[in-house]
Amino acid sequence: MCAASSLLAASYNIVVYGGTSAGVMAAVQATRTGWTVALVGPDRHLGGMSSGGPGWTDTGTKAVIGGLAREFYHRIWLHYQQPQAWRWQRRDEYGNRGQGTRAMDGDRRTMWVFEPHVAEAVFEDLTREHQSPVFRNEWLDRRHGVPKEGNRIVRIRMLSGRTFEARIFLDATYEGDLMAAAGVDYVVGREGRDEYGEIWAGVQTGVFHHRHHFKLLRRPISAYRVPGDPDSGLLPQVSREPRVRKAPVTGVCRLTVTACV
Numbered sequence: 001m002c003a004a005s006s007l008l009a010a011s012y013n014i015v016v017y018g019g020t021s022a023g024v025m026a027a028v029q030a031t032r033t034g035w036t037v038a039l040v041g042p043d044r045h046l047g048g049m050s051s052g053g054p055g056w057t058d059t060g061t062k063a064v065i066g067g068l069a070r071e072f073y074h075r076i077w078l079h080y081q082q083p084q085a086w087r088w089q090r091r092d093e094y095g096n097r098g099q100g101t102r103a104m105d106g107d108r109r110t111m112w113v114f115e116p117h118v119a120e121a122v123f124e125d126l127t128r129e130h131q132s133p134v135f136r137n138e139w140l141d142r143r144h145g146v147p148k149e150g151n152r153i154v155r156i157r158m159l160s161g162r163t164f165e166a167r168i169f170l171d172a173t174y175e176g177d178l179m180a181a182a183g184v185d186y187v188v189g190r191e192g193r194d195e196y197g198e199i200w201a202g203v204q205t206g207v208f209h210h211r212h213h214f215k216l217l218r219r220p221i222s223a224y225r226v227p228g229d230p231d232s233g234l235l236p237q238v239s240r241e242p243r244v245r246k247a248p249v250t251g252v253c254r255l256t257v258t259a260c261v
Helices: 021-032 067-079 116-129 177-182
Strands: 009-017 037-040 155-157 163-171 224-226 229-234
Touching (some): 009 155, 021 037, 021 067, 021 116, 037 163, 067 116
Parallel strands (some): 009 163
Antiparallel strands (some): 155 163, 224 229
16 A cells, blocks of 8 residues: 555555554554554564563553453463473473463463563564554654644654655654654653542652562662762762652644544
8 A cells, every 4th residue: 555656645544653562553453443554663673662672571460451462462372382482491491480470371371471582473473464564664754744734643754755644643652753743742750649630640758559669678778879878979860859740841732632642
């Protein structure tokens, strides 16, 4: 469906910008519902962080993970059912230790710990099976490449000159370049508790509702260059200043849902 010339716009129902795991899943799901979709982004490898190294999934309650995410972890499980997948150690030596839960769950036919190349292969398989066109190494022209009609994006142009038209644009990048270039409101930092009524939001002191705090470690960490000696000075990136929330930085306008998600 892509035009022969990069100067002509290729038209789709949905254009997803960003080859992260969210971008791949959005493109696959939209294709399953019968929409024409293009997955466009600067990425060379699909999957973002999921295929870029952090292969230990913090699952929590696994029963709440469903849909395409569940299918992803099921495909990972299928891969490691093959004897040839165990190249670096024997399966009986693996230990099955995961991030709070078992790495390999035979009852649910899912696996939550995996090698990066296995995750990338799953993402590649999903896009290939659904015939979702993928345009790699395509960088958004952030200065002039997001023309709009009112609050609606009509097309996006890459630095290569390639142009994509769509009814809906999804920004699935980590950086949010498309949303920022389109003028979507954004906030730098954490919102306060009153913003959305979230009791655990914002910067808090003296609240220990989980164990991610130095104070709760078995060996407390001193903030000083010489442990316990305030005269030695603070460690790098440690500040004496009180923690305050920065004012939000907003864009030019807020887009409608159909323009950018």
